[in-house]
Structure formats: structure tokens, C-alpha cells
Amino acid sequence: MVYKTLVVAPHPDDEVLGVGGTILRRKKEGAKVAWLIATAITVEAGWSEEKVKQRAKEISQVTELFGFDEVFELNFPTTQLDRVPMSDLVAGISDVFKSFEPEEVFVPHSSDVHTDHRMVFHAVASCTKWFRYPSVKRVLAYETLSETDFGLGTEQSFHPNVFVNIESFLNDKLRAMGIYASELGEFPFPRSYEAIQSLATLRGAASGFKAAEAFELLRERT
Numbered sequence: 001m002v003y004k005t006l007v008v009a010p011h012p013d014d015e016v017l018g019v020g021g022t023i024l025r026r027k028k029e030g031a032k033v034a035w036l037i038a039t040a041i042t043v044e045a046g047w048s049e050e051k052v053k054q055r056a057k058e059i060s061q062v063t064e065l066f067g068f069d070e071v072f073e074l075n076f077p078t079t080q081l082d083r084v085p086m087s088d089l090v091a092g093i094s095d096v097f098k099s100f101e102p103e104e105v106f107v108p109h110s111s112d113v114h115t116d117h118r119m120v121f122h123a124v125a126s127c128t129k130w131f132r133y134p135s136v137k138r139v140l141a142y143e144t145l146s147e148t149d150f151g152l153g154t155e156q157s158f159h160p161n162v163f164v165n166i167e168s169f170l171n172d173k174l175r176a177m178g179i180y181a182s183e184l185g186e187f188p189f190p191r192s193y194e195a196i197q198s199l200a201t202l203r204g205a206a207s208g209f210k211a212a213e214a215f216e217l218l219r220e221r222t
Contacts, residue, residue: 003030003031003032003103004031004032004033004034004100004101004102004103004104004135005023005026005031005032005033005034005102005103005104005105005106006033006034006035006036006096006097006100006102006104006105006106007019007023007033007034007035007036007106008036008038008093008105008106008107008108008120008124009035009036009037009038009108010038010039010081010108010114010116010117010119010120011037011038011039011078011116012037012055012058012059012062012180013177013180013183013191014108014117014144015035015062015066016062016173016176016177016179016180017144017145017177017191017196018106018108018142018143018144018213019106019142019213020066020166020169020172020173020176020177020213021164021166021169021170021172021173021200021211021212021213022106022164022166022213022215023066023068024066024166024169024172024173025164025165025166025168025169027066027067028169031104032069033066033067033068033069034068034069034070034071034072034096034100034102035063035066035068035070035071035072036071036072036074036093036096037059037071037072037073037074038074038076038081038089038092038093038116038120039074039075039076039077039078039079039081039116040055040073040074040075040076040077040078041055041078042075042077045077045078054182058179058180059071059073061179062176062179062180065172065175065176065179066176070100072096072099072100074089074092074093074096076088076089076092078116079115079116080116081115081116081119081120082115082116082119084119086119086122086123089119089120089123090123090126090127093120093123093124093126093127094126094127094133097127097133097135097136098133101135102135102136103135103136103137103138104137104138104139104140105124105128105136105138105139105140106140106141106142106215107120107121107124107125107139107140107141107142107218108120108121108141108142108144108147108148109121109141109142109143109144109148109151109158109216110122110141110156111148111151111153111156111157111158112144112147112148112151113147113148113150113151114144114147117144117147121141124139128219130221136221137220137221137222138217138219138220138221139217139218139219139220140162140215140216140217140218141158141215141216141218142213142215143158143160143199143214143215145190145191145195145196145199146189146190146191149190150190158216159216160203160206160214160215160216161215161216161217162214162215162216162217163203163204163206163207163209163212163213163214163215164212164213164214164215165204165207165209165211165212166200166209166211166212166213167204167209167210167211167212170197170200170211173196173200174193174196174197177191177193177196178193197211200212200213
């Protein structure tokens with residue numbers, strides 16, 4: 001049983017797309033679950049005040065739905081992490097690791113198309129050394145519709161080897177995604193209800209469940 005799980009999301013909605021069902025399952029299993037959001041939108045960066053307020057509301061609603069025990073917001077500029085010194089990104093994530101002391105960590109996959117996702121992956125990798133972050137026992141990469149599935153690389157593409165049964169949690173995962181209404185589109189848009197449900201069905205078929213989320217185990221210490 002994992003008691004402390006940290007979900008690292010470059011942007012709000014990544015946590016739902018990649019780990020939504022598993023978050024709900026971990027909470028039911030009694031785990032303490034935290035959410036780390038790497039980026040934020042601001043008026044200073046050109047976003048409307050209305051959109052900034054809406055995003056804050058979405059984060060609050062998702063926090064309540066999932067029952068996160070802690071939420072960490074690093075507030076780096078969205079879509080611009082490649083302009084942020086890696087040392088600053090690592091420092092921000094390191095502070096969260098030292099504060100929350102996670103045993104299980106979920107990260108975006110290294111081959112994701114979005115630069116923010118790749119930057120977050122590499123920063124998290126720096127925070128999983130056992131001699132500096134001894135709490136970390138298990139690191140898994142998750143897949144994000146419209147990012148992981150659009151990578152053109154072959155050697156480092158997503159290779160799932162861990163499947164979590166989310167049959168009982170799929171409807172609530174879809175409900176959580178509905179909070180991010182502006183991020184949804186009509187199928188065959190990747191971030192659509194149909195695509196999310198189809199991926200869960202596909203991953204379930206690969207693992208003997210009606211619905212599942214798939215992950216790539218990157219490191220485990222037992």
C-alpha cells in the first residue's frame with residue numbers, strides 16, 4: 001500500500017487526463033495524495049482577468065473533487081518553461097519533494113510533444129535520487145492525450161507496463177475533466193470525452209479490465 005502519492009502536472013488538466021482515475025483510487029485506498037502544478041496563467045503574461053479567475057476556480061473544484069490533501073503551485077509561466085533556468089524549476093520541485101516526502105510520484109512522459117512536459121520530466125528526474133529524496137520509492141510516467149500520443153520519436157516513446165483498474169472511477173474522471181470545459185473539444189479531438197473513454201477502454205483491454213490507466217514504471221525501490 002502506498003501512503004503518499006504526488007502527481008506532478010505541467011498544467012492543470014494533465015492530472016485528470018493522465019492520472020485521474022488512479023488519484024480517485026488511491027484516495028479510496030487511504031493514501032495521502034498531493035498535486036503539484038508547475039505553471040500558471042497571469043494577466044501580466046497576456047491572459048484576461050476573467051480567464052485567470054476561471055482557472056483558479058477550476059483548480060479549486062478539481063481539488064475538492066479529487067480530495068487532494070495538499071496542492072502546490074509553482075506559478076512558472078505556462079508554455080515558457082524552456083525559458084526558465086532548469087535550476088529554478090528543479091529548486092521549486094525539490095522544495096515540494098522535501099515538504100511532502102512522496103513515496104510514489106507520477107510524472108509526464110519524457111517523449112511528450114509539449115516542451116513544458118519535457119522540462120518538468122527532467123526537473124523531476126533530478127529530484128528522485130535516493131540519497132537526497134529517500135522517501136521516493138516508485139516513479140511512474142503517465143500519458144497525456146494530445147501530447148504523449150503525438151510524439152514522433154520511436155526509441156523513447158511511451159511503453160506502458162503498469163495498468164491500474166479504474167472501472168469504478170471512470171465516470172468521476174470524466175466529470176473532473178468537465179471542469180476544464182474550455183480544454184475539451186468535439187471528437188475526434190484528443191481531449192474529448194469520447195477519446196478519454198476510448199483510451200481507458202483500450203488500456204483496460206490490454207490488462208483485463210473494463211477501464212484502466214496505463215503507466216510506464218521508471219524506477220522502483222522495495
